[in-house]
Amino acid sequence: MTLAIVDLGYGNIGSIRIAFERLGVTPILTADPGEIARADRVVLPGVGAAAFAMARIEERGLGDVLRAFPRPLLGICLGMQLLFDRSEEEDAACLALIEGVVRRLEPAAGLSVPHMGWSRLAVADPGCGLADGDYVYFAHSYACDDGPATIARADHGRPIPAAIRQGNVLGAQFHPERSGAAGARFLRAFLDS
Amino acid sequence: MPARRIIPCLDVRDGRVVKGVRFRDHRDVGDVVEHALRYRDEGADELVFYDITASAEGRALDTAWIDRIARVIDIPFAVAGGIRGLDQAAACLDAGADKVSINSPALERPALIAEIARAFGSQCVVLGVDSLEADGDYRVKQYTGSVAATRDSGRRTLDWVREATDRGAGEIVLNCMNRDGVRGGYDIAHLGAVIDAVTVPVIASGGAGARDHFRDAFAAGASGALAATVFHDRIIAIPDLKEYLATCGIEMRR
Numbered sequence: 001m002t003l004a005i006v007d008l009g010y011g012n013i014g015s016i017r018i019a020f021e022r023l024g025v026t027p028i029l030t031a032d033p034g035e036i037a038r039a040d041r042v043v044l045p046g047v048g049a050a051a052f053a054m055a056r057i058e059e060r061g062l063g064d065v066l067r068a069f070p071r072p073l074l075g076i077c078l079g080m081q082l083l084f085d086r087s088e089e090e091d092a093a094c095l096a097l098i099e100g101v102v103r104r105l106e107p108a109a110g111l112s113v114p115h116m117g118w119s120r121l122a123v124a125d126p127g128c129g130l131a132d133g134d135y136v137y138f139a140h141s142y143a144c145d146d147g148p149a150t151i152a153r154a155d156h157g158r159p160i161p162a163a164i165r166q167g168n169v170l171g172a173q174f175h176p177e178r179s180g181a182a183g184a185r186f187l188r189a190f191l192d193s
Numbered sequence: 194m195p196a197r198r199i200i201p202c203l204d205v206r207d208g209r210v211v212k213g214v215r216f217r218d219h220r221d222v223g224d225v226v227e228h229a230l231r232y233r234d235e236g237a238d239e240l241v242f243y244d245i246t247a248s249a250e251g252r253a254l255d256t257a258w259i260d261r262i263a264r265v266i267d268i269p270f271a272v273a274g275g276i277r278g279l280d281q282a283a284a285c286l287d288a289g290a291d292k293v294s295i296n297s298p299a300l301e302r303p304a305l306i307a308e309i310a311r312a313f314g315s316q317c318v319v320l321g322v323d324s325l326e327a328d329g330d331y332r333v334k335q336y337t338g339s340v341a342a343t344r345d346s347g348r349r350t351l352d353w354v355r356e357a358t359d360r361g362a363g364e365i366v367l368n369c370m371n372r373d374g375v376r377g378g379y380d381i382a383h384l385g386a387v388i389d390a391v392t393v394p395v396i397a398s399g400g401a402g403a404r405d406h407f408r409d410a411f412a413a414g415a416s417g418a419l420a421a422t423v424f425h426d427r428i429i430a431i432p433d434l435k436e437y438l439a440t441c442g443i444e445m446r447r
Contacts, residue, residue, distance in 0.1 A: 013287070014263055014288055015289045015291060018263050018264055018289055046314070048311060048313055048314060052311075052312075078314065110194065110414065112392055112394045113393065114315060114316045114364070116394045116416065117195030117197075117238070117394070117417070118196045118198070119196070120196070135446040137268070138195065139291070139316035140316060141315055141363070155194075156194065178267060178268055178269040179267070179268075180233075180267050
């Protein structure tokens with residue numbers, strides 16, 4: 001199996017690469033449109049802010065490749081946010097594979113932002129490898145709209161889509177590469193999907 | 194709200210874990226990977242690795258040991274020590290660290306906070322603050338990796354945490370130096386003042402000696418509690434601690 005991790009230059013992708021290596025798959029890091037289009041599985045990691053990452057994607061000619069990708073595509077953290085129509089973060093137009101907007105989390109009394117740490121999940125679709133009551137690790141200041149694509153939810157002042165699925169497109173707002181056994185089950189299910 | 198985090202802190206020198214009391218007299222206690230695995234297996238929620246000499250010696254931390262940890266660990270970890278620029282932060286994250294914690298270099302050049310936050314997001318930028326009380330006033334110390342180099346930064350702690358979070362720091366580790374390594378409990382009043390001053394998560398550090406100290410930090414609103422001695426010396430076992438805190442009504446990941 002060819003697993004491509006989209007390489008946008010700067011990026012916190014070391015831990016994602018290693019998580020797949022632990023599952024027995026050695027990913028290729030690439031920004032080559034052809035290589036990405038041919039891959040069996042594609043992972044879109046997060047890099048910096050939404051506008052910055054989208055600019056990198058478009059200048060490398062990857063936007064259309066990702067939109068047209070027919071096999072399982074997984075966006076992780078900011079990578080999941082980029083799958084939506086638009087992000088409030090620097091008002092960025094995103095890939096528009098999933099309907100909805102990415103909005104800033106607002107701090108409140110007893111509710112800090114970023115949403116940082118292990119939150120408990122309510123899971124609607126156990127086929128994604130996650131189970132009700134699993135704790136997974138989050139680190140984010142913006143969150144996607146909750147909608148029909150949500151398959152696992154956390155709560156941080158409002159419902160947070162922790163995982164989404166629509167057709168071949170999968171997203172994780174949490175960090176599966178840093179979420180212990182639950183995260184590994186999620187990545188395994190993505191590889192096996 | 195996420196579960197409250199229990200965070201063992203490991204001081205690192207030359208890829209080895211060392212332990213000192215009040216930032217001095219360090220002794221070698223083993224390999225970083227062995228310690229990282231032990232804590233992961235015991236249920237630690239996150240780990241922090243401080244290269245204790247890099248900042249004071251004015252050099253960047255070595256990323257070889259970060260890579261070794263990242264290969265075996267499936268929980269988040271932060272690294273700290275001598276990260277002075279974007280390239281050094283990028284090297285740590287590429288090696289597999291989830292966050293970088295900056296302390297003295299942020300005091301030298303506060304713009305560094307925004308540079309890393311813009312490139313990688315605020316959630317990657319932890320501000321380490323060594324706060325020392327004198328005559329009722331809390332001030333930030335700099336170059337605390339060695340006693341000889343330690344000096345006053347000229348900043349008051351509350352001013353600095355406000356400024357740093359405005360610049361993009363996504364988390365604060367508040368280390369109360371008066372309490373460090375002496376196991377008398379976290380400085381709860383100071384912790385509460387810092388939590389009230391910022392909207393980002395605050396991690397309590399310095400002084401944990403008993404299970405109730407963790408309970409008190411979480412009751413004050415800390416997002417996580419960091420400790421070294423009680424875990425290294427096996428005075429408190431993490432599974433027992435989490436069990437106890439859960440019975441106190443504090444959400445724990447178990």
